[in-house]
Amino acid sequence: MQVERPVKTRLWLLLVGLVLIGLIASGCTTLGTQPKGWAGGEVTDETLFFGSVKGEVIALDASDGSRVWEAPLEAEKSDGGFGCTPVSAMVVIYGTPAVAGDSVYVGAYNGIIYAINITTGEAKKFYPEEGELEAVIGGLVAVSGKLYFGSVDGVIYALDVTTRDTVWRFPTGSKIWSTPVIDSDTLYVGSFDKKLYALDANDGSKRWEPFATEGAIVAAPVVYNDTVYFGSLDRHVYALDAATGALKWRFPAEKWFWTKVVAADNLIYAPCLDGKVYVLNAETGAKVTEFGLGSPISSSPVLVENLVIVATEEGRVYSLDATNQKQRLLANIVELADEALLIRSPLFASEGIVFVHAQTEKHGSLLYALNAVTGIDLWRYPVSSN
Amino acid sequence: MIGQLWDVIALQPVMNVLIVLTDYMMSSFGLAIVALTIVVNLAMYPLTMKQIHSTQALQSLQPKLLELQKKYAKDKQKLAQEQMRVYRESGVNPAGCLVPMLIQLPIWIALYQSIIRVLAWTPEDFLGLSQYLYSWPVVYSALPLAEKFLWFNLAIPDTYLAVMVGATMWLQQKMSMPVATDPKQKTQGQMMLWTMPLMFFVLCLSFPSGLALFWVTSSVIRIIMQYLVSGWGGLVISRPGIKIRKPGQKKAALPEAATEADIVEPRSEAEKGLEYGESGGKRQDRGGGYSARLRAIRRQSGRGKDQRRKGR
Numbered sequence: 001m002q003v004e005r006p007v008k009t010r011l012w013l014l015l016v017g018l019v020l021i022g023l024i025a026s027g028c029t030t031l032g033t034q035p036k037g038w039a040g041g042e043v044t045d046e047t048l049f050f051g052s053v054k055g056e057v058i059a060l061d062a063s064d065g066s067r068v069w070e071a072p073l074e075a076e077k078s079d080g081g082f083g084c085t086p087v088s089a090m091v092v093i094y095g096t097p098a099v100a101g102d103s104v105y106v107g108a109y110n111g112i113i114y115a116i117n118i119t120t121g122e123a124k125k126f127y128p129e130e131g132e133l134e135a136v137i138g139g140l141v142a143v144s145g146k147l148y149f150g151s152v153d154g155v156i157y158a159l160d161v162t163t164r165d166t167v168w169r170f171p172t173g174s175k176i177w178s179t180p181v182i183d184s185d186t187l188y189v190g191s192f193d194k195k196l197y198a199l200d201a202n203d204g205s206k207r208w209e210p211f212a213t214e215g216a217i218v219a220a221p222v223v224y225n226d227t228v229y230f231g232s233l234d235r236h237v238y239a240l241d242a243a244t245g246a247l248k249w250r251f252p253a254e255k256w257f258w259t260k261v262v263a264a265d266n267l268i269y270a271p272c273l274d275g276k277v278y279v280l281n282a283e284t285g286a287k288v289t290e291f292g293l294g295s296p297i298s299s300s301p302v303l304v305e306n307l308v309i310v311a312t313e314e315g316r317v318y319s320l321d322a323t324n325q326k327q328r329l330l331a332n333i334v335e336l337a338d339e340a341l342l343i344r345s346p347l348f349a350s351e352g353i354v355f356v357h358a359q360t361e362k363h364g365s366l367l368y369a370l371n372a373v374t375g376i377d378l379w380r381y382p383v384s385s386n
Numbered sequence: 387m388i389g390q391l392w393d394v395i396a397l398q399p400v401m402n403v404l405i406v407l408t409d410y411m412m413s414s415f416g417l418a419i420v421a422l423t424i425v426v427n428l429a430m431y432p433l434t435m436k437q438i439h440s441t442q443a444l445q446s447l448q449p450k451l452l453e454l455q456k457k458y459a460k461d462k463q464k465l466a467q468e469q470m471r472v473y474r475e476s477g478v479n480p481a482g483c484l485v486p487m488l489i490q491l492p493i494w495i496a497l498y499q500s501i502i503r504v505l506a507w508t509p510e511d512f513l514g515l516s517q518y519l520y521s522w523p524v525v526y527s528a529l530p531l532a533e534k535f536l537w538f539n540l541a542i543p544d545t546y547l548a549v550m551v552g553a554t555m556w557l558q559q560k561m562s563m564p565v566a567t568d569p570k571q572k573t574q575g576q577m578m579l580w581t582m583p584l585m586f587f588v589l590c591l592s593f594p595s596g597l598a599l600f601w602v603t604s605s606v607i608r609i610i611m612q613y614l615v616s617g618w619g620g621l622v623i624s625r626p627g628i629k630i631r632k633p634g635q636k637k638a639a640l641p642e643a644a645t646e647a648d649i650v651e652p653r654s655e656a657e658k659g660l661e662y663g664e665s666g667g668k669r670q671d672r673g674g675g676y677s678a679r680l681r682a683i684r685r686q687s688g689r690g691k692d693q694r695r696k697g698r
Contacts, residue, residue, distance in 0.1 A: 035508040035509065174530075214527045215529070255519075273517075296516070344510075344513070
């Protein structure tokens with residue numbers, strides 16, 4: 001029996017509707033991306049620890065990249081759904097691990113702090129004892145037997161690494177993605193409430209009234225010559241008196257300052273998402289020069305001797321010489337990997353070697369060890385193939 | 387290339403307007419979604435009304451087409467010719483409801499994608515947001531947007547809101563549906579009535595509530611528009627002998643396409659049958675129904691648009 005035309009039309013409409021919904025549903029994975037993480041690493045006693053995009057903390061020999069151990073972090077809960085849930089069941093790591101005593105500590109997107117035995121690689125839940133916090137995006141800082149970090153619940157935590165007790169907690173007005181920094185018993189951290197906080201690292205009391213900017217603060221602050229330098233999403237770099245919190249100067253740019261700045265030779269190197277690194281006078285904030293690198297910079301740079309090493313999102317690693325303000329392409333990671341990749345993890349360095357953690361489609365992620373002066377690819381560690 | 391063009395001409399403007407609106411709406415992103423959905427709907431009001439009218443006109447021809455189908459069951463060519471004749475004579479374009487929908491579709495997709503991107507439910511999304519922002523200071527100071535709205539968090543799914551999406555979609559679908567006499571048509575109608583609301587309900591259980599809010603607002607606006615055209619439509623339970631007049635029936639009874647056709651429709655048996663239910667009583671006029679429309683055509687036969695105006 002023939003179906004009449006208007007009915008056919010409606011059936012077609014239904015079909016089109018279903019296809020569109022399918023596209024929309026698939027859009028939740030392409031538009032709203034799944035979290036992958038952008039953890040950096042730390043080198044202690046020639047062993048390198050970093051968080052992978054597979055939810056593991058990996059320990060490598062820093063000299064040759066040979067594996068010491070891999071510690072997969074286990075999720076306590078699995079958020080199911082309909083294939084489109086924003087929270088992955090896999091543990092996702094954004095923050096850089098911190099080493100204290102015989103453990104490596106890392107905060108995860110599932111709101112759990114893990115402790116991994118530095119010798120065996122055995123991972124255990126460290127904090128909280130019951131349940132979980134909200135996501136931990138920023139890195140952890142371990143100083144004097146205490147572990148400091150901020151969470152998306154807006155609270156800065158100070159934990160005793162031996163007893164796992166909460167030494168103090170300080171609530172801010174919004175999420176914390178920034179990694180805290182500690183200098184002279186003062187903890188500095190930025191918040192999504194657009195303020196920079198200075199707290200006594202011993203008891204969490206305020207050193208001075210939080211300094212308000214006009215945008216959220218994601219970047220970790222840097223303390224240099226009694227001044228706190230940090231970038232904000234209001235497109236400014238700020239310099240505050242570390243003792244009083246008074247504004248010394250601020251410098252405007254085109255886009256967000258997402259990463260921490262580097263201070264060297266009385267100069268501030270401030271990478272920006274507009275693809276430039278602004279070199280500013282540390283005292284006055286006056287622009288000395290700028291380096292146009294052609295792609296957004298969302299991974300924190302690192303200082304190796306007098307070279308500032310910066311990576312762009314699209315995979316080029318540059319060395320900027322602080323003494324003569326010259327830039328040089330150190331390595332093109334895209335060419336080395338022979339595939340498209342993304343660099344968002346903070347760079348880290350040890351003994352003249354720069355470590356670059358890049359996310360690739362084929363491998364998941366690759367960790368490159370480059371000679372900081374020559375750019376020679378010393379070794380690489382592909383995460384998924386191991 | 388096309389993706390970049392789409393971002394520049396569609397996505398970026400909508401995203402930035404959403405953020406600015408949030409700033410003006412007491413920093414409430416939820417209110418901004420509602421406001422922008424209303425504004426976009428108002429801007430597309432003529433198109434939407436045209437689409438509703440065209441759909442109604444198509445539905446009103448359904449009984450006549452059914453009749454033809456029975457009559458020419460064995461002669462497909464003749465059936466096709468007759469169907470085309472009916473469309474031509476009634477001034478209804480079978481694709482009339484598709485064209486406005488196709489024009490609206492990119493706008494809805496842009497709005498949908500913008501909400502997804504501005505909500506930025508992962509750190510990667512939030513970082514990616516920066517490339518879409520205009521250099522207006524207000525855009526930078528408004529971010530990050532507050533996720534709380536009423537009882538729910540706009541960035542995570544909410545069951546109550548998902549139920550509201552399903553319910554409002556069902557209502558809107560039901561209002562726009564004609565009462566089918568043919569069992570097969572009835573089954574298809576039922577499928578149509580439940581499939582979309584159920585699907586959106588399920589999707590909303592895993593989508594951020596911001597999107598669900600957008601769909602609820604859109605559905606409520608569509609319900610209002612549908613009400614203006616056809617009253618409660620398919621929601622009214624048909625009772626023989628009771629005639630319910632829809633709001634603004636005199637004005638809205640005739641689809642625009644049909645009013646301009648100026649056709650004198652011969653009163654056929656099939657047409658007569660439409661005015662009376664099986665029980666023999668007067669068929670309920672659900673507003674914009676077939677009989678009302680044909681009566682209107684007859685009233686206006688032989689007169690142009692201007693003449694009709696003068697005649698009032």
